[in-house]
Amino acid sequence: MSAAILEVVVTSADEARAAAEGGADRLELATDMEADGMSPTAAQFERTAAAVTLPVRVMLRDRGGFQAADLDGLRTRARELSAAGAEEFVLGFLTPDGAPDLTAVRAVLDAVPGCRWTFHRALDHAADRTAVRRAIDGLPGLDTVLSAGSATGVTAGLPTLLAEAGRRGEPGYTMAVMAGGGLRTTHVPLLRARGVHAFHVGTAVRQQGWDSPVDPAAVRRWRDLLDAAAGKDAG
Template identity: 25%
Template sequence: MNYILEIAVNDYLSAASAIKGGADRIELCSALSEGGVTTSHGVIKKCQEDFTIPISPIIRPRAGDFLYSEEEFDIIQKDVLFCRQAGCAGIVTGFLLPDGNIDIERTSIITTIAYPMEVTFHRAFDRCRNPFSAMEDIISAGCNRILTSAQKTKAPEGTELIKQLIEAAKGRIIIMPGSGVRKENIRDLAEKTGATEFHSSVKSLSKSKMEFIHPTFAEMEGEYLQATVDSNDVKALREALPGAGR
């Protein structure tokens, strides 16, 4: 089985480390602790220039819900156009209506603007009213995949729904489990659901290389820690998949 491993990263250095560890695709964003928001155009362009694997920036103008104002949707469209012009392989986004259904109109606008980039509908899906009708709406809007934790906080808690969604999709769209995907559970997740693409952030913390620490901030450990990705963690995640190795 040819599994695809997508790694979510906060910055350029984390992307480089994830690729070194064996990532097949990068979800590029900022503020992963808040679910991810759009990173700077400079980071997107630099990653696109330097890396050969597919880069899919998240297009999300703010944290919080997925109900956007007209002004925010205009920003989203501009960011999608930039990613297309930069040569990105895909983008990651998602839109809900106030009643919890998929905003088919806005999703369709974005897939049209994004083409030929792939469009992943992100975990806004996990906040929708009905996952099966939502999947049909997302398919009709032209998306290529759905990133989901099966409407649970962690994907391994929702294996049965993920399996059901994959079966109902019948190859029309990729269902990609994400959230809480780790080396300890990825094999079980693959075997129980039939999923072939997986999303993980494998976050770790690295200490700052600053030699001078101002006394005012010396006790504030978080000021000198940076979220990152360890290439060994990505390698371990891949090796835990059924049939281990590339």
């Protein structure tokens, strides 16, 4: 089985350094995590990228929640981030009735051609997650879907994640799944056993939620857990 990927949500260069120290493989950079993560500025990205050698995926999201409130503004921010060196992004939009908003997704992607990107947890808030998966499958640069399996988190969504992992390779299920959103250490063995090899953590590597910084020791505990699970799989 493939080695596990650990992605850590960071909001600053200092947090990026802490995540790297703890053994993260990749970072997701966002701001205002109390609002589920908004787009950083180009300057914030530059400081973060300069602090580490890890890949940094940058959130493209505004106050519209999982809708695009200001599509022109998002496109402008995307271009600014790309000009600052960002090559990987996190995005995903729904219509007001919970359907995939491919018009918005494509408009943002057109502003950052050639990028690699993750479709984020908008999937967990969709009216029909299977329809979203099939609609986005094959979009240029899409290589990962971040999901908890449920809008309320992995504990409730675990059966969905496990079932979807079993459909790997079917239309709508060709992208790598990254499990995240209330992820707990007890979820990891079950997900690994179904072939999920990417894991996304935010508050799980902080002592007191989003108001506290990334704790390198907590990142290290996740790193060790994933490495131990990989070792058992190999054995």
